[in-house]
Amino acid sequence: MDCWARLGKEGTTPQEISIDVNCESLGTVTHEIAHAFGFVHEHKHFERDDYIIVQYENINSTQWFNFDIELESTVEDFGIGYDYGSVMHYRGNSFTKNKNLTILTVDPNYQDTIGQEVGPSFADVKKLNFAYCNSTCPNTLNCERGGYVDPNNCNRCKCPEGFGGQLCEKVAVNIKACGASNLTATRSTQVIKAAGAKTCYYLIKAPTNKRVFFNLIKKAFPNYWQCSGGYVEINYNGDFKLTGARYCFYEPTVSQSKHEELLVIYKGAEDSEFALSYRYDDPSTASRVNNIEKTGCAIPKKMEKN
Ligand SMILES: [Zn+2]
Incomplete structure (x- = not known):
């Protein structure tokens, strides 16, 4: 049985989608249905080499075909772009033969974002609507x-x-316990924080041509695979149609927004907690956070981007 679906519409009669006992999550069911709608895996996107590095040495060569790139001429993405948070994206350890990672994200800030199995991302649904409901x-x-x-x-x-x-x-308007969602950065440092099982939104704005500088000063989430136990998502690149960088295990290696706005989403479980400090300043080219000094634990060497 397993979880599978054939790619695209095949004929005029209904076609099978296999949902086995371990495939009942919303993420997996929608993943398989999306295949039938014509969706290929996100990590096979024609621009994927700009976004991920496949570690072939950790994959049996008989499985390498799962990481083949689809041609741009056969896949339409409606200009939406590569979404690390797509429900069609494999996990960092998919098809590993030795427990080492098989997919590294080029921007290490997205390593916890790939492989989510919760449900379709905004970009997934947008693509589907463009494909079937655009007229x-x-x-x-x-x-x-x-x-x-x-x-x-x-x-x-x-x-x-x-x-x-x-x-x-x-x-979005926050529940009271989250505090205000519409925030203005000043030159001096301010702090937002939230704890427990709730969802909070914070849009932090800097003045024109300034940038939001941030520091994730506290982050406590259970270390489940791909942040399934909660996370804080920081969308620092300003392209809000794409899933932002989610942190539950790894630490940020960026500290400033690409444009004037920074979106922070906290998705907490009972024991989760986060705190983030922010201020605005002129754009800076030195944006790396020194993880060793800040937290005492460095990002693993293989995650480092040169
Ligand atoms: Zn699939």
């Missing part, structure tokens, strides 16, 4: 932050997690 609405809207016209309500945009309003112009 539903006759109008266009100036959706912000990577949002797009909602095929179920042509007067509104579908927004990435953390954003809302008609055009994704608003940040």
Whole structure:
């Protein structure tokens, strides 16, 4: 049995999707259904060499075909780009023959983001809507932050997690225990923190042409694979349609936003906790955090990007 589906629509009769006893999670079921909708694995994306490094020495050569790159001429991604948080992305240890990692992310900040099995990402759903529902609405809207016209309500945009309003112009409203979600960075350092089982959103804004400088000063999450026990997600590159960098095990190696906005999402379980300090300053080229000094534990050598 196993978990599998054949790629794309095959004929005019219903086709089988196999959901075995270990495949019942929403993430796995939607992964298989997406195959039937025509989705290939994200790590086979034609631009994947800019995003991941496959460690072939840790994979049996009979399984190397699972990491073949799809041609750009056969795959349409609607300009959405490579999403580390796609439900179609394999885990860091998929097909390992020796327990070592088989997929390293080029930007080490995304090592905990790949391989999530919770459910489709915003970019997954956006791609699906572009493929099947793009002609539903006759109008266009100036959706912000990577949002797009909602095929179920042509007067509104579908927004990435953390954003809302008609055009994704608003940040999500927090429950009281999280504190305010709309934050303005100042020259002096401020701190946000949250603990326990809840979801909190924080959009931190710097003035025009300035950058948000941040430091993850506390991070406590159970070390489950791929952050399944909670994480703090920091979207520092400003492309909000793509999943941000999730941290539960590894430490950030960046400390400033690429543009004026920094989005922080806390997804906590009972024993989780995080705290992040922030301020604004002029853009700097030296953005690495010294992990050894800060936490006493270095990122493993093989994770280092030269
Ligand atoms: Zn698959």
